[in-house]
Amino acid sequence: MHLSPQLFSRMPELAEVEWFRKRWEPGIGHKIVEAKAHSRKYVFRGTDGESLRRNLTGQKPLRSKRSGKQMLFEFSGDNWLGIHLGMTGKTHIESPNFQPGKHDHLVLGQRDRSMVFTDPRQLGQVRFHHGKGEPDWWKDRPPEINSRNFDRKFFDEFLDRHSKAPIKAALLMQNGFPGIGNWMADEILWRAKVLPSKRIRKLSPRERSAIFRATKWVVRRSLETLGQDFSDPPKNWLIHQKWKRGGICPIHRTPLKHATVAGRTTAWCSACQH
Ligand SMILES: [Zn+2]
Numbered sequence: 001m002h003l004s005p006q007l008f009s010r011m012p013e014l015a016e017v018e019w020f021r022k023r024w025e026p027g028i029g030h031k032i033v034e035a036k037a038h039s040r041k042y043v044f045r046g047t048d049g050e051s052l053r054r055n056l057t058g059q060k061p062l063r064s065k066r067s068g069k070q071m072l073f074e075f076s077g078d079n080w081l082g083i084h085l086g087m088t089g090k091t092h093i094e095s096p097n098f099q100p101g102k103h104d105h106l107v108l109g110q111r112d113r114s115m116v117f118t119d120p121r122q123l124g125q126v127r128f129h130h131g132k133g134e135p136d137w138w139k140d141r142p143p144e145i146n147s148r149n150f151d152r153k154f155f156d157e158f159l160d161r162h163s164k165a166p167i168k169a170a171l172l173m174q175n176g177f178p179g180i181g182n183w184m185a186d187e188i189l190w191r192a193k194v195l196p197s198k199r200i201r202k203l204s205p206r207e208r209s210a211i212f213r214a215t216k217w218v219v220r221r222s223l224e225t226l227g228q229d230f231s232d233p234p235k236n237w238l239i240h241q242k243w244k245r246g247g248i249c250p251i252h253r254t255p256l257k258h259a260t261v262a263g264r265t266t267a268w269c270s271a272c273q274h
Contacts, residue, residue, distance in 0.1 A: 012085045014069060014145075014179025015222035019230045021064055021071045023091045027108065027115040028061050032075075034109040036100055042122040043089075043105050052128035055079050056108060061115075067141045068178025072134070080135050082127035083117060089124030092116050142178050145219040155212050159200050167203065167211065168196035169262035177215065182264045183239050184222065188214045190238045190249075195273045196261045242267045 012020065035056045039049020059075045066072075071091075073081040083091065098114040100107045106117040106126055117126060129135035143149035158176035162169070171177050171185040180188070189196050192210035194203065203211070225233050233239055238256075241247035247256045249269035256267045 011087050011181055012069065012089070013181035013184050013222075014066070014219065015225070015227040016230075017069050017071060017085060017179065018066050018223060018227035020085060020089075020091045021066045023093060024061070024064065024073070024115050026093055026113060027110055028063065030110045030112065031058065031060050032056050032108045033111060036107040036109065037126075038100075038105040041105050043117075043119055043124055043126050045125065047126060047128050049126075049128075051130065052081070052126070055128070055130050056081070061108075067138070067144060068174055069181070070138075070141075072138055078130060078132050080129040080131075080138070082125070082129070082135065082137065084125040084127075086119060086121065086124030088121040089117065089119040092118065142175050144178065145180070145215060146223060150216075152212060155215075156208070159203075159208065163199070163201040165200055166197045166261055167194060167200055168264075168266060170200060171215075172262055172264065179219070180215070182266075183242060184218055185264075186242060186267055187238050188218050190268060190272060191218065193272050193274065196266045196268055197259075238267065 035053045037044065037049040037053045039053065055077065056075060056079055059077045059079055062074045062076060064071060064073045069084060071083045073083070075081065083089070094114045094116050096109060096111060096113055098107060098109070098116060100116070103120045104116050104118045108115040127135070127137060143154060159170060162173070168185050168189060171180050171188060172182070186196065188211065191214040192207065194207050194211060222233060225231055236250045238250060241250060241256060247267065248254060249256060249272060252269060252271045254269065254271055257270050258265065258267050260266065
């Protein structure tokens with residue numbers, strides 16, 4: 001496993017969340033002997049952490065899934081645990097007698113290991129639901145980009161509803177492009193050869209097609225590389241240059257441009273993108 005400091009310090013987007021979802025896999029199917037929660041902390045906002053602790057003790061995690069940047073863990077006894085990593089959240093596995101530190105807000109202790117959620121900045125969120133069927137906050141989620149339901153119709157209708165927005169802003173909207181964040185949006189627009197600040201209504205049909213194809217491609221390749229083992233995305237991706245001082249376009253070898261678009265630091269190549 002390779003964790004470059006740059007990859008590890010950036011905000012998790014869909015492929016990083018997929019990687020963190022798998023960190024808890026060793027605990028699936030094993031009983032929670034003791035659950036510990038810092039239930040008054042901000043990460044539990046809107047959730048009864050005590051009820052979570054009581055309900056999960058004695059139960060087993062059965063399966064998990066990811067949707068956009070959210071994770072859902074289903075437990076026996078009709079219990080559901082949602083985790084959003086925010087900026088600094090991490091799921092990891094520790095020893096069975098793990099003693100939680102200040103930032104280890106949730107520890108699900110099993111006989112052979114502990115499933116731990118750590119979040120120093122607490123912009124992540126832990127949610128809990130007890131009841132038959134998936135929680136309300138998980139229903140009505142937009143289609144996953146790597147699913148058939150994310151098709152040209154969905155994509156075009158979403159863009160049409162935001163025709164005045166810069167394309168980068170639309171790509172960051174989680175109800176249209178679930179799981180896309182700052183680095184993936186820049187990667188997509190660089191590949192589609194479209195300026196991040198370009199208004200949606202100014203996009204040509206050809207540019208729209210290119211953005212749709214690049215979105216599917218970047219998501220698929222990210223899940224195949226970093227979603228699997230957190231190895232870096234391929235060397236010729238924009239992400240490796242994006243935050244570097246003197247970062248260059250992987251194609252033209254000329255310096256990238258930087259500006260704030262949609263409130264986020266954005267990088268692009270003025271030779272590639274128009
Ligand atoms: Zn270029």
